[in-house]
Amino acid sequence: MKHRYLAGLGIASVLALSMGLPSAAQAAEANLDCKLRFSLTGWAAIYKRAEGHGVVTCENGKSMRVNIRAKGGGLTVGKSHIDNGTGRFTDVHSIEDVLGTYAQGEASIGAVKSGTAQVLTKGTVSLALAGAGEGVDIGISFGGFTISRAGKSK
Structure with a gap:
């Protein structure tokens, strides 16, 4: 036994x-090194919404055009535009791992020239964003930051 x-x-x-x-x-x-270059335009009046586009490139030579949508709510008001934003992904196996909705939380204040730096998460994948642009933005917001393959419907 x-x-x-x-x-x-x-x-x-x-x-x-x-x-x-x-x-x-x-x-x-x-540990695939992937980066995002993007442009984003948005507005907020309690409800926050931004849309844009970009390109994800990985060290293995693969690249993908993407659409970006950020939606959320909170105590926020403003309008902004970011050109030449950058992002860096961590814990990526393949370029497809970057697609999906990332949890987003943000506290911001800016007038005329403004900037952003955020770390977003989606499961084990993280995305660190940085960008500078123009606009007026003040408040605290939360929501989702969605990256989808360009050319696909919503």
Whole structure:
């Protein structure tokens, strides 16, 4: 009886380890360096909305044109425009990992020339954004920042 228990425990251990190996291998591969260059125009009056476009490029030579939409709400008012914004993704396996909706929270104040720096998350993937532009913006907001492949419908 004791031998069956040990054999079963051994088999379960081997299975658990073998199931863990792909995850460890995938985690090791999740270091693809991908960057975003974007432009974004938005407005806010309690409800915040911004739209734009950009290009994601990865160190493996792949690139993808993307559309960007940011929606949310909060205590915010303003209008802004960002040109030549940049972003850097972390924990990416392939370029498709950058697509989706990232959680966004922001506190901002700016007049005429303004800037932004944010870190957004979507599961294990993070996106650090930076950009400068023009506009007036004041408040606290929350919502989602969605990146989709350009040319696809909403």
